[in-house]
Amino acid sequence: MKERRTIKYFARKILESELIRNTTVLISGTLFAQLISILLQPFLRRYFSPEAFGTYSVYISLVSILAVVTPLRYNDAVVLPKKDSDSANVLILSLILNFLISLALLIIIIIFGNRLIAVLNMPSEFPVALLYLVPLSVFLLNTYQSFNYWLIRQKKYFAVTTNKLVRRGAEGVAQVIYAIMKYPKGLIYSDIIGQVANVAVTTWTSFKAGFSLSYLNRESLKFVIREYSDFPRYNLIPGVMSACSYYLPAIFINRLYNPEFTGYFDLSKLLLSIPLAFIATSVSNVLLQRTSEKFRKSESIIDDLKPIFYMVVAICIIEIAAIMMFSQEIFDIAFGKNWRVSAGISKILVWSFALNFFVSSFSCIFISMQKIRIYSIWQTIYFVSIVVLLFFRNLGFNDFIKLYVAIEVVCYLILTVIMAWMVNSYETDNRISSGDMNNKFL
Numbered sequence: 001m002k003e004r005r006t007i008k009y010f011a012r013k014i015l016e017s018e019l020i021r022n023t024t025v026l027i028s029g030t031l032f033a034q035l036i037s038i039l040l041q042p043f044l045r046r047y048f049s050p051e052a053f054g055t056y057s058v059y060i061s062l063v064s065i066l067a068v069v070t071p072l073r074y075n076d077a078v079v080l081p082k083k084d085s086d087s088a089n090v091l092i093l094s095l096i097l098n099f100l101i102s103l104a105l106l107i108i109i110i111i112f113g114n115r116l117i118a119v120l121n122m123p124s125e126f127p128v129a130l131l132y133l134v135p136l137s138v139f140l141l142n143t144y145q146s147f148n149y150w151l152i153r154q155k156k157y158f159a160v161t162t163n164k165l166v167r168r169g170a171e172g173v174a175q176v177i178y179a180i181m182k183y184p185k186g187l188i189y190s191d192i193i194g195q196v197a198n199v200a201v202t203t204w205t206s207f208k209a210g211f212s213l214s215y216l217n218r219e220s221l222k223f224v225i226r227e228y229s230d231f232p233r234y235n236l237i238p239g240v241m242s243a244c245s246y247y248l249p250a251i252f253i254n255r256l257y258n259p260e261f262t263g264y265f266d267l268s269k270l271l272l273s274i275p276l277a278f279i280a281t282s283v284s285n286v287l288l289q290r291t292s293e294k295f296r297k298s299e300s301i302i303d304d305l306k307p308i309f310y311m312v313v314a315i316c317i318i319e320i321a322a323i324m325m326f327s328q329e330i331f332d333i334a335f336g337k338n339w340r341v342s343a344g345i346s347k348i349l350v351w352s353f354a355l356n357f358f359v360s361s362f363s364c365i366f367i368s369m370q371k372i373r374i375y376s377i378w379q380t381i382y383f384v385s386i387v388v389l390l391f392f393r394n395l396g397f398n399d400f401i402k403l404y405v406a407i408e409v410v411c412y413l414i415l416t417v418i419m420a421w422m423v424n425s426y427e428t429d430n431r432i433s434s435g436d437m438n439n440k441f442l
Helices: 002-016 018-047 050-066 084-120 133-153 157-180 186-208 218-227 230-256 259-272 274-296 302-335 337-362 372-392 397-441
Strands: none
Touching (some): 018 157, 018 259, 018 302, 050 133, 050 186, 050 230, 050 259, 084 133, 084 230, 133 157, 133 186, 133 274, 157 186, 230 259, 259 302, 259 337, 274 302, 302 337, 337 397, 372 397
16 A cells, blocks of 8 residues: 555656656657657668668768857857846857858868768768768757757747657658658758758747847847856867767767668667657756756755656666567567667667666756756766777777777766766755755744
8 A cells, every 4th residue: 555655646746747747748749750750760771771871870970079069059058047138149149159160160171071081981972062061960950959948948848849840850751752762862961951941940939939139239248158158168178079979989880890880880879769869858958947947046956856767767677678678579670681780789789878868868957057067077088988999999890889888888877976966965055055044034
């Protein structure tokens, strides 16, 4: 009876949580958006070769790493100001920086394009002209993210989910057309098409949600540059390191082995990242808004974190169990026997991806608590650990994957301990402060 009452208590707490309700809206939209991409994979993987997907994976990795640079991390601060006018100026600042640095990237690629193709070990049929799309993709991605933070600040979670559906829908239609045409480069073009649709809709919904260029003010712009200067000063380089740590393995595999192995790794990564794509981003977005608000008021956040913690742990356990027991069957049925190598390495990779999902769900507390310096130190350690992989270029492919997973697991466990310490310290300080105030009142 006691156990039953305990289960009912936690179930009621989860259902009553505003954080859970908002997260559910985001997760639902993200789920449908990502399902478009996931459900297309069995079709696409039969039309596009592992080499084509490997090349596409390298392209996406480059975009994702460079995307951290162009707004100088100012877009992460859009949700933080107390006034909408300051928030709008942070957004405008991030857009200006995004445009200027993306333009500089284009010039660099035009000059050094041929050398980059050789360094990345791209196949001969990959033209230099496709690299010119990298800065465009970077610009579109960051424009979307900047406006998306505005929508999160305004709690327009339905708009956020709708935008994701538009992005994946446009991309999916393009992918099917290019697959039927048997045009491998269409994977990259489809990504651009999806991002253009995403930016158009997100910009429109942001203006409907109160954003206006009339907020732009020279003094306000100077103020937010100074007020949130910690983001470029202390979080830019570690942010780049963090992105590199996540996306460089695909580039390393392409460089040390070949695009075929990169394609196998890409499929495993795609499947294992489903909880990360479906849930972690949505959880983190809502948690960022909620914890930022409570941190400004010096209120406890533990009751908001607990239901999320239980949900995330349960999902991690389910993912690990499913992959360890049924990975071969999943890949054979869904993608065909040509992708069996992906099934084998997924049993190794699942441990690091489950932990990545866990820490990604809660890592936003570094921003909301304004502890980005601590996070930056960890990101530096993580980056250096991943770069160490380059010194093991003579390993077999499976041994390379095992070493990669071992590094990831250790780093994510360290981050988990740091986050637990931060929350505990914050809650303890709040209890002490509340007790002091009560004593003074008495």
